[in-house]
Amino acid sequence: MTTGAELLGRYAETMVPVFGTPQIVLASGHGCWVTDVDGKRYLDLLSGIAVNALGHGHPALVQAVIKQAEAAIHISNFFTSEPAVRLAERLLGLAAAPAGSGVFFANSGAEANEAAIKLSRRTGRSRIVALEGSFHGRTTGALALTHKAAYREPFEPLIPDVHFVPPGDAAALRAAVDDRTAAVFIEPIQGEAGVREVPADYLRLARELTHEHGALLVVDEIQTGIGRTGDWFAHTAAGVQPDAMTLAKGLGGGVPIGALVTYGADTTHLLTAGQHGTTFGGNPLACAAALAVLDTIERDHLLDNVARVGALLDDVQLAGVAATRGRGLLRAIELSGIPAPSVMDAAREAGFIVNAVTPTALRLAPPLIITEDELGGFLTALPAILESARSAP
Template sequence: MTIGSDLLQRYSGAMVQVFGQPQLVLATGHGCWVTDVDGKRYLDLLSGIAVNALGHGHPALVQAVAKQAEQAIHISNFFTSEPAILLAERLLAISAAPAGSGVFFANSGTEAIEAAIKLSRRTGRTRLVALEGSFHGRSTGAVALTHKAAYREPFEPLIPDVSFVPPNDEAALSAVIDDRTAALFIEPIQGEAGVREVSADYLRLARELTSRHGALLVLDEIQTGIGRTGRWFAHQAAGIVPDAMTLAKGLAGGVPIGALVTFGRRITGLLAAGQHGTTFGGNPLACAAGLAVLDTIEREDLLGNALRVGSILDDLDSLDVAGVAATRGRGLLRAIELSGTPAPAAMAAAREAGFIVNAVTPTALRLAPPLVISEGELTSFVDALPAILEAARSVT
C-alpha cells in the first residue's frame, strides 16, 4: 500500500464526506507544480480552483505571511490594522470605485455573497434575480442564488422570491427586472457552468436595467477577479461599474479571504454599524497576503501574462485535436469542450500523465492555472492532450 492510499483510507474514516473521495494527497508545491505524498509531480492547471494566483511557494507571498505572522495574526474587529486599510484602499483603486465606496472583508466567497444579500435587503426589497447556470456558494443564502437544483433542493425552503433567467437572453432579463427587484447577481464568466461567458452587451443591459429600476447590480468576481482574465476584474471589459462586487479565491493567493466591495456613498451606507460582521474577516495575516498578491501581479505583469499564455489555448480550435470540440473563456480561465470523451475520464488520464485539470461538466475540462504559468508549461499540456484524450477513450 502506498502512503497516499493509506492516507485516503484514513480520510474516509475521519472526514465528513461532502467532497467525496479525494483524488490525491498532495504534500508540497513549488511554482506551478505540486507533489503528492508518494513523490509524483503534477503540473497544477487548476491552482486550487483559481485560488493560488501566484502558484505555490512564491517568495513574495511567503515572506509577507511570515513577516505578518511575527507581528500579529489576528486582532478582532474591535480594532483594525494597517494591512487591512492598505488592502481596502488598493481594491478601491484597481476597481476604479468612486468616492464614498467601501470594502467589507470576510473569509470566503460564500461569506462575501452573504454580505451582498444582506446589502440588498437594506434597499427595502426582497426579490433577487440570478442567472441559470449560476454558482454563488454553499451557505443557505448563497445556495438560494445557485441555479443547480441538486445543490438547492436538499436544503429547501431557502430564501424565497428568487428568480433565474437564461444568461445572454436580453428579452428575459428585461422582463424580470422591475421596481420590485432588490438585486441582480451575475458572474461575468460562469465557472461552474463550464466557463461560459456573459456578453459585454448583456452586462451593459444589466447595468442599465438595474439603474432604471433602483435595483442593485452585484457582480460575482470570486472566480474571475484578481487578474484571472487578463484584467483586474472581468466586468471591466464591458466598461461598467457595478453597485457591489464579491471577491475571494485568488485575492490572497491561498490564504482564506473574501471581500464585498460597495461602489459609491449611497450603496456603502446601506449597511450600518452592527448590521453585519465577522470574527476572522480582515485579519492582518490575510490582508498582508492580499497586498503581496496585488503587488506581485503588478510588478511581474501577470495581467499581461494571463493574456499571453492564455492565448495558447485559443489555438486549440485550429489544431484539429481529435476529441476537442471547442475552447472558451478568457485569459487563464478556460474550458475545453470535448467530443466523444467523457470529461471525468479525460481528467483521470490527465492526472495519470502528470497534469491536474478539472472535469467541470460531463463534457468539459476547466483550466485555471496560476497566473505565473509560463508558455512552456502550458504548451506541455497542449502537446500531451491528444495522448491524454486517446488514453481516456481507451478506458471508456
C-alpha cells in the same frame, strides 16, 4: 513513510463525506508544480480552483505571511490594522471606485455574497434576479442564488423571491427586473457552468435596467477577479460599473479571504453599524497576504502574462476537442465523444491536474505565473491523454 493510499483510508474514516474520495494526497508545491505524498509530480492547471494566483510557495507571499505572523495574526473586528486599511484602499483604487465607496472583508466567496445579499435587503426589497447556470456559494443565502437544483433542493426552503433567468436572454432579463427588484447578481464568466462568458451587451443591459428600476447590480468576481482573465476584474471589459462586487479565491493567493466592494456612498451606507460582521474577516495575516498578491501581479506584469499564455488556448485543434472558450487563464476545453471525467483521470496519470467541470468540459485555471513552455507541455501531451481516455474501459 505514510502512503497516499493509507492517508486516503484514514480520510474516509474521519471526514464528513461531502467531497467524496479525494483524487490524490498532495504534500507540497513549488511554482506551478505540486508533489503528492508518494513523490509523483504534477503540473497544477487548476491552482486550487483559481485560488493560487502566484502558484505554490511564491517567495513574496511566503515572506509576507511570515512577517505578518510574527507581528499579529488576528485582532478581531473591535480593532483594525494597517494591512486591512491598505488593502481596502488598494482594492478601491484597482476598482476605480468613486468617493464614498467601501470594502467589507470576509473569509470566503460565499461570505462575500452573503454580505451582498444583506446589502440588497437594505434597499427595502427582497426580490433577487440571478442567472441560470450561476454558482454563488453553498451557505444558505448564497445557495439560494446558485442555480443547480442538486445543490439547492436538499436544503430548501431557502430564502424566497429569487428568480433565475437564462444568461444572454435580453427579453427574459427585461421581464424579470422591475421596481420590486433588490438586486441582479451576475458572474461575468460562469465558472461552474463550464466557463461560459456572459455577453458584454447583456451585462450592459443589466446595468441599464438596474439603474432604471433602482436595483443594485452585483458582479460576482470570486472566480474571475484578481487578474484571472487578463484584467483585474472581468466585468470591466464590458465598460460597466456595478453597485457592488464580490471577491475571494485569487485575492489571498491561498490564504482565505473574501471581500465585498461597494461603489459610491449611497450603496456603501446601506449597511450600518451592527448590521453585519465577522470574527476572522480582515485579519492582518490574510490582508498582508492579499497585498503581497496584488503587489506581485503588478510588479511582475502578470496581467500581460495571463493574456499572452492564455492565448495558447484560444483555438485548440485536436481530434476529440470540439471547442475552447473562456478568457485569459480561465478556460474550458469542450470535448467531443470523450467523457470529461475520463480525460481528467488520464491527465492526472500523465502528470497534469485539470478539472472535469461538466460531463463534457475540462476547466483550466492555472496559476497566473504559468509559462508558455509549461502550458505548451500540457498541449503537447493532450493528444495522448485524449487517446488514453478514449480507450479507457
